[in-house]
Amino acid sequence: MSIYDIYLDQAKEFHKNEKKWRGTTVIEYIPLIDEVRKKHNIETMLDYGCGKAQNHPTYWKAHKYDPAIPEYSNKPYTKFDLVISTDVLEHIPEEFIDDILSEIFSYATKFVFLTICCREAREILPNGMNAHATVKPKEWWNAKLAKYQNYQVCFTE
Numbered sequence: 001m002s003i004y005d006i007y008l009d010q011a012k013e014f015h016k017n018e019k020k021w022r023g024t025t026v027i028e029y030i031p032l033i034d035e036v037r038k039k040h041n042i043e044t045m046l047d048y049g050c051g052k053a054q055n056h057p058t059y060w061k062a063h064k065y066d067p068a069i070p071e072y073s074n075k076p077y078t079k080f081d082l083v084i085s086t087d088v089l090e091h092i093p094e095e096f097i098d099d100i101l102s103e104i105f106s107y108a109t110k111f112v113f114l115t116i117c118c119r120e121a122r123e124i125l126p127n128g129m130n131a132h133a134t135v136k137p138k139e140w141w142n143a144k145l146a147k148y149q150n151y152q153v154c155f156t157e
Helices: 003-015 025-037 094-106 140-145
Strands: 045-048 063-065 079-086 108-117 152-154
Touching: 003 094, 025 079, 025 108, 025 152, 079 094, 094 108, 094 140, 108 140, 140 152
Parallel strands: 045 063, 045 079, 079 108, 108 152
Antiparallel strands: none
16 A cells, blocks of 8 residues: 555545545635636636535536545546645645645646645644645745746645
């Protein structure tokens, strides 16, 4: 079992608690995402790593994907004008970051909106591991993103 699979299994366990990981990070970014939607004439949208997605504005009509949530665990097979991924990448083990970034950007036809936390999580997974698998400074993340275009990233430190 890979470290990715371990983190995914732990995320599935953590998500069983209805009060945890409800998708609240997106709330503070709704105005920025709406600006992106307007600026880029967004019609279709994917939330990659949506969590429980309890805080999406209904007008987004976003497709939701999260491998840790059974009802959202089917990977989409279409492209979207906009892909958002808020508070997701830091939960991915470092050796899988490039693959996940590539996948996220492969779904987008116009723009990608990311938020990334650069510090350890307050949450500890059931097995005792920190919920943030990859804790790196924004410079590290910016270097990972340098090959991509048409994106906006917001960091929390």
